[in-house]
Amino acid sequence: MNFDLTDDQAMMKETLDRLLSERANFETRLKLTQSGEGWDRKLWTQFAELGVLSLPFTEEHGGLGGGGVETMVVCEALGRALTLSPFTPGVVMVAAALRSIDALRASELAEAIGSGAHIIAFAHEEAHTSDAAFGVETRAERTSEGWSLTGTKLAAPFADSADALIVTARISGKGAHDDVGVFLINAEAAGLSRRKLMAFDGAPGADIVLDNVRVDETAALHADGGGAELLERLLQAAIAANAAEAVGVMQMLIDATAEHLHTRKQFGVTLGSFQALQHKAAEMLVAIEQARSTAMYAAMMVDEPDALVRRKAFAAIKAETGRTGRFVGQTAVQLHGGLGVSEEHFVGWGLKRLTMLDLAYGDAESAVAELAALGGLVET
Amino acid sequence: MSRSLSAVDEAFRQKAVDWLDGHVADFGLPAREGLSLEQDVELARRWQKVKSENGYAVISWPAPWGPGGTVTQQALFATEESKRGFPAGHLVISLGMPTPMVLRYASDELKERFVPPAIRGETLWAQLFSEPAAGSDLAGLRMRAKRQGDDWVLSGQKVWTTLAQFCDYGVCVARHDPSLPKHKGLTYFIVDLKAPGVTVRPIRQLTGEVHFNEVFFDDVVVPDAYRLGGVGDGFKLAIETLMMERYTAAADETGFGPTLARFIELAAETPGVRGETALDDGGVRAEIARTYALQQGLVAIHGRALAEMSAGRTPGPEGSIHKLASVRHRQHLSTLALDLLGPDGLRQAPGVNPKTDFHYSWLDAPTLRIAGGTDEVLLNTIAEKILGLPQDHRPDKGVPFDEIPS
Numbered sequence: 001m002n003f004d005l006t007d008d009q010a011m012m013k014e015t016l017d018r019l020l021s022e023r024a025n026f027e028t029r030l031k032l033t034q035s036g037e038g039w040d041r042k043l044w045t046q047f048a049e050l051g052v053l054s055l056p057f058t059e060e061h062g063g064l065g066g067g068g069v070e071t072m073v074v075c076e077a078l079g080r081a082l083t084l085s086p087f088t089p090g091v092v093m094v095a096a097a098l099r100s101i102d103a104l105r106a107s108e109l110a111e112a113i114g115s116g117a118h119i120i121a122f123a124h125e126e127a128h129t130s131d132a133a134f135g136v137e138t139r140a141e142r143t144s145e146g147w148s149l150t151g152t153k154l155a156a157p158f159a160d161s162a163d164a165l166i167v168t169a170r171i172s173g174k175g176a177h178d179d180v181g182v183f184l185i186n187a188e189a190a191g192l193s194r195r196k197l198m199a200f201d202g203a204p205g206a207d208i209v210l211d212n213v214r215v216d217e218t219a220a221l222h223a224d225g226g227g228a229e230l231l232e233r234l235l236q237a238a239i240a241a242n243a244a245e246a247v248g249v250m251q252m253l254i255d256a257t258a259e260h261l262h263t264r265k266q267f268g269v270t271l272g273s274f275q276a277l278q279h280k281a282a283e284m285l286v287a288i289e290q291a292r293s294t295a296m297y298a299a300m301m302v303d304e305p306d307a308l309v310r311r312k313a314f315a316a317i318k319a320e321t322g323r324t325g326r327f328v329g330q331t332a333v334q335l336h337g338g339l340g341v342s343e344e345h346f347v348g349w350g351l352k353r354l355t356m357l358d359l360a361y362g363d364a365e366s367a368v369a370e371l372a373a374l375g376g377l378v379e380t
Numbered sequence: 381m382s383r384s385l386s387a388v389d390e391a392f393r394q395k396a397v398d399w400l401d402g403h404v405a406d407f408g409l410p411a412r413e414g415l416s417l418e419q420d421v422e423l424a425r426r427w428q429k430v431k432s433e434n435g436y437a438v439i440s441w442p443a444p445w446g447p448g449g450t451v452t453q454q455a456l457f458a459t460e461e462s463k464r465g466f467p468a469g470h471l472v473i474s475l476g477m478p479t480p481m482v483l484r485y486a487s488d489e490l491k492e493r494f495v496p497p498a499i500r501g502e503t504l505w506a507q508l509f510s511e512p513a514a515g516s517d518l519a520g521l522r523m524r525a526k527r528q529g530d531d532w533v534l535s536g537q538k539v540w541t542t543l544a545q546f547c548d549y550g551v552c553v554a555r556h557d558p559s560l561p562k563h564k565g566l567t568y569f570i571v572d573l574k575a576p577g578v579t580v581r582p583i584r585q586l587t588g589e590v591h592f593n594e595v596f597f598d599d600v601v602v603p604d605a606y607r608l609g610g611v612g613d614g615f616k617l618a619i620e621t622l623m624m625e626r627y628t629a630a631a632d633e634t635g636f637g638p639t640l641a642r643f644i645e646l647a648a649e650t651p652g653v654r655g656e657t658a659l660d661d662g663g664v665r666a667e668i669a670r671t672y673a674l675q676q677g678l679v680a681i682h683g684r685a686l687a688e689m690s691a692g693r694t695p696g697p698e699g700s701i702h703k704l705a706s707v708r709h710r711q712h713l714s715t716l717a718l719d720l721l722g723p724d725g726l727r728q729a730p731g732v733n734p735k736t737d738f739h740y741s742w743l744d745a746p747t748l749r750i751a752g753g754t755d756e757v758l759l760n761t762i763a764e765k766i767l768g769l770p771q772d773h774r775p776d777k778g779v780p781f782d783e784i785p786s
Contacts, residue, residue: 125723128651135651154723200728200743266517268776268784276756326715333746337515337754338540338592341747343584351746352586355718359726363719365663 003296005073012052013073019046020081026346029082029202037161038204039084041116047085048116056095057110060103063095068299071237072244076295079248082349084203086158088241089122089166096237096302097166097182100223100230120184121162122234123153123208124361138210140169140181146216149183152209157360159206160196162187166221167210168231181227182234183219190214201352229307235361236314240298242357243321247295249357250288250325253332253350257281260336277335284331291324312374318367322358329354385456392449393456399434400460403427409465417589421504421546424467428501437499438475445483445495455686473542474498477621478505478551482570485608485617490570494549506550506573508538508595509618513786516757518553518622519562519615520776520784523597525554525569530604532556532569534597540751544580544593547573551621553614558782565781566614570606577601587743588728622753623699637710637741640671643717646738650720658720671713678706697766700758707748708755714742 005013023043032038047053055070057063064070071092078087094113098106112118128135138151149169159165165187173179185192191213194206222230261272261281271277294317301313329351333340340347358364371377385393405411407427412420431437438446439454461468479498482505483491497503514521523536534554544550550571557565573580577600582590609617647668650658658664685698717738718725725739749755763769776784 127722127724129722155726198728199726200739205726265513265786266515266520267774268520268779269773274756274772276759330711330746334749334755337750338510341586341750342592343586343588348586348746352743355742356726359718363722365716365719369661369663 005069009069009073012050012055012070013077015050016052016074016077017080019043019050020077020083024081024083026082026349029084029346029349030344032084033198033202038198038202039086039158039161043083044085045116047087048114051114052087053091053116054110054114056092057098057114058095061098061107061110063110063114068240068302069296071241071302072295072299075241075244076248076251079245079250079353080252082249082252082346082353086119086121086161088238088245089157090120090162092237092241093122093166093234094120096234097184097221097230099233100226101218101221105218118164119158119162120164120166121156121159121187121206122238123156123159123165124168124231124235125154125156126152127154136168136170136180138167138169140171140183143214145214146219147181147183147214149185149210149213149215152207154207155197155199155205156208157199157203157205159187159208160194160204165192165208166234167208168227169210171227179228180231182221182230183215184221185213185215185219199356201349201356203356232307232311236310237302238361239314239318240295240302242360243291243295243298243317246321246325246354246357247288247292249350249353250284250291250328253328253347254281254284254288256347256350257284257332257335260339271335280331280335284328287324287328291321291328294320294324308374312371312376315367315371315374318362319364319371322354322364322367325354325358326351385452389450389452389456392453393460396436396457397460399436400464400466403430403466404464407466412465412467417591418546420467421470421543424470425501425504427467428471428499432500437501441483441499445499451686455682470543470546471501471504473507474503474505474547477507477624478549480624481551481568481608481617481621484620485568486570487605490605494570503548504543504546506541506544506547506595507621508541508544508550508552508571509621510540511537512539516754518618519566520781521553521555521566523552523554524558525556525567525602527556528601532567532602532604532607534569534571534600534602536597538595538597539592540583541580541593541595542591544573544595545582545590549573550595551608553618555781556611556614559780560612561778562776562781562784563615564612566618567611568608568614568617569602570608571597571600571602575600575602585747587740587747637706637713637745638717638736638738640668640675642736642738643671643713644668646717646720650722664716664720667713667716671709674705674709678702681705697762700753700761703748703752704755704758707745710741711745711749714738714745718742 024040032040051064052074054063055066055074059065074087078085091113098109113120126135126137128137138149138153140147140149149167151169153167165185167183167185169181169183171179171181191211193209196204196206199205258281261277262270264271298317301310304310304313332347333351336347339345342348407423412423415423428437435447436457439449439457440446440451442448475498479495482494498505509518511521511523523534523538525532525534536554550573552569552571553566554569555565556567577598579596581594583592583594584590585592644659647658647664652658652661681698681702760772764771
C-alpha cells in the first residue's frame with residue numbers, strides 16, 4: 001500500500017488549503033451561521049473553477065475521475081477550515097448515485113454540479129432511521145407515469161438551498177433492505193415542502209414533507225431491485241467523506257491546542273510544561289493518527305467490490321471515527337478552558353462539528369451492533 | 381449510619397412539597413417554558429421573594445437573616461424545588477458565595493444594608509474572580525486596586541462572571557501590591573456593579589446562552605468600608621469563597637443532568653437495533669444500570685457532605701469528587717442519548733432545561749468541566765490535599781508578582 005499523495009493530489013490539497021485560509025476563515029463562518037443561506041455560494045463557485053466539484057465524477061461523465069483518496073483530500077481540507085459546504089451530499093454522494101443511470105443523463109448532472117450551479121441534497125433520515133436502510137417509512141407507490149412519494153424526512157443538510165433532492169423511500173414491505181428505492185426529485189416539485197432549520201453546528205438544513213409528490217420513471221436512480229445496494233453505497237461514500245472531514249477538524253484542533261499549550265501561561269510557565277496536560281495532548285495525537293489511518297482505510301474501501309467486506313469495513317469505520325472525534329473535540333475544549341466553551345472561539349465549534357459527523361448517517365453504537373451481528377470478525 | 385429522615389425532617393419535607401406544588405404553575409417548569417434568560421432571571425427574583433415571605437429562603441441561615449432551619453432541611457427543599465423545575469439556579473451564586481462572605485466579613489451596617497435585599501431576590505450578587513490571564517492560576521490575577529485616601533480605585537478586567545449582566549453587586553479580588561509574591565498581594569472587596577466605570581459585556585456560549593460576562597473596571601472607586609478581610613487577605617478569602625462554591629447545600633444529588641427516568645423514557649420511544657425498542661437493547665440496559673449504580677454513590681457522597689455541614693464542619697473533598705464523577709457521567713449519558721435521538725439529535729438544542737434536554741446537557745457539560753475548578757485542578761487538589769502527594773511544580777512560588785514572566 002502506498003500512503004503518499006500523488007503530485008496532483010498534493011497540488012489539489014495545497015490550492016484548496018490556500019483558498020480556504022483566505023476565503024473561509026472562522027469569522028466568515030460565524031457570520032454565515034447568523035444570516036442568509038448559511039453557507040458561501042461564492043466560495044462554491046470558486047470550488048467549481050478549481051475543478052473540485054467535478055472531482056469524483058468519472059471521466060466518462062465529464063468529471064475528473066477522482067477516487068476515494070481525492071475525496072479524502074478535499075474533505076480533510078474542508079474539515080480543517082470548518083467550512084460550511086454541501087460537498088458531501090451535493091458532490092460525493094451524487095457521484096456515487098450516478099453509477100446505475102444512463103450515461104447521457106449522468107453526464108448532464110455531473111456537468112450541472114461541476115459548474116456549481118446545481119445543488120443536490122440527500123434527504124434520507126427519518127424518525128426511525130438510526131440504522132442504514134431500516135426504518136425508512138416514506139413510501140414510493142407506483143403510478144401510471146412513474147412514482148408517487150409520501151413521507152417526512154428530517155434534518156437533511158443543505159436541503160433548504162437545494163435544487164434537487166435525493167430521497168429514499170420504501171417501495172414495498174416494511175423491514176427488508178431490498179424494498180428501498182433512491183429517487184432524484186426536483187426540490188420545487190408539487191407536494192414537496194421544506195422547513196428550514198439550523199443544525200447545532202450551525203449548518204443549514206431542512207425538514208421535508210412529501211405529500212403525494214409525483215415523479216416520472218427517470219427519477220429512480222436505482223436499478224430494479226438494486227435500491228438497497230445503492231443506498232448502502234451512498235451511505236458508505238458519506239461515511240468515508242465524513243471520516244476525512246473529521247480528521248481535518250481534529251488536526252485543526254490539535255494544532256490549536258498545541259499552540260495554546262505553548263503560549264498560554266499560568267503559574268509563571270506555559271501550560272505545556274504541566275505533564276498532566278502534555279499527556280492529554282499526546283492522547284489527542286494518538287487518537288488523531290488512529291482516525292487518519294481509519295479515514296485512509298475508508299478511502300480505499302469505497303470501491304471494494306465485495307459487498308460484505310465493504311459493509312464490515314464501513315461499520316468499523318463508523319464505530320471508530322465518531323467516538324474518536326468526540327474525544328479529541330472534548331479534550332481540545334478542556335485544554336482551552338473558558339475559551340473553549342465561548343461561541344466566539346472556533347474550538348467549541350470544532351467539537352460541535354465532530355459530534356455532528358459522529359451522529360450523521362447512523363451512530364457509533366448502531367455500527368458496533370451491526371458489526372457484532374455481521375460476525376466473521378476473525379478468520380477461523 | 382442511617383438513610384431515613386427524622387420525623388421532624390420528614391414533616392418539613394411533606395409541608396414543603398405541598399407548598400411547592402401549589403406554586404409550580406406560577407414559577408415551576410410550566411411557567412418557564414419559552415422565557416428568555418432575562419425573563420427567567422426576573423421570574424427567579426420574584427420566586428425568591430415568595431420564598432422569603434414564606435420562610436423558605438436561606439433555610440439554614442440563623443436569625444435574623446434566615447428561619448434557622450437545618451442544612452438537611454435546606455437540602456431537602458432544594459431537591460424538591462429542583463425536581464419541579466423552579467428557577468432557583470439563578471440565585472445559587474448570589475446567595476451561595478458572595479452574600480455569605482458579606483455576612484462573615486462585612487460591618488454590621490453593611491450586612492444590614494446588603495443582606496436582606498439579597499435574600500428577597502431584590503438584588504443579585506456576582507463573584508468576580510477569573511481574569512483572562514488568571515484561570516486555574518487564580519492568584520495570578522492582574523486587576524489593580526490602588527489606595528486613594530479612604531477609597532480604593534479598581535482597574536482591570538474580569539471574565540466568565542456568571543450572570544453579571546443582571547447583577548447589582550459582586551465580590552471581587554484585586555492586586556493591591558504587585559511587588560509582593562502573588563498570593564500575598566491580593567485584597568477582597570465588595571463592588572457596586574452599577575458604579576461609574578463598570579462595563580459588562582456578555583459572552584455567548586456554545587449552548588447559545590449568555591450566562592457569562594466580561595466585566596471591565598475603569599478607575600472604579602470603592603470605599604474602604606467595602607474591603608472584606610484585611611489588606612492582603614484576598615487569596616485566603618477567595619479560597620474560602622471557592623470552597624463554598626465546590627459544595628453548596630443546593631447541589632443536585634444525582635448530578636445536575638437529565639434524570640435517569642428521562643433517559644429510560646427516551647430509550648422506550650426509540651426503535652432498537654437489537655430489539656423492538658432501544659430499551660430492549662442489552663447495551664442500553666447495562667448503561668441504565670450503571671447510571672443507577674453511579675447515582676447511588678453520588679447520593680451517598682451528597683449525604684456525607686450534608687452530614688458534615690449539619691455537624692458544623694466544612695465538607696472535605698466530597699464536592700470535588702461529586703463534581704468530577706457527576707459531570708463526566710452526565711456527558712457520557714448525554715452522548716448516548718443523542719445517539720438515541722437519531723436525526724432529531726442534529727438540530728439546534730430545542731430547549732435549555734438541563735433536567736429534560738439531553739441536547740443542552742451535552743453541550744453544557746464541557747462548560748461544567750471547566751467552571752468552578754477544572755477537572756485538572758480538582759484532580760491536583762485531590763492528589764495533593766488528600767493523597768498527600770508533593771505539590772505540582774509552582775515555579776512562581778515566592779517570586780514577587782511583578783517579576784513573574786508574563
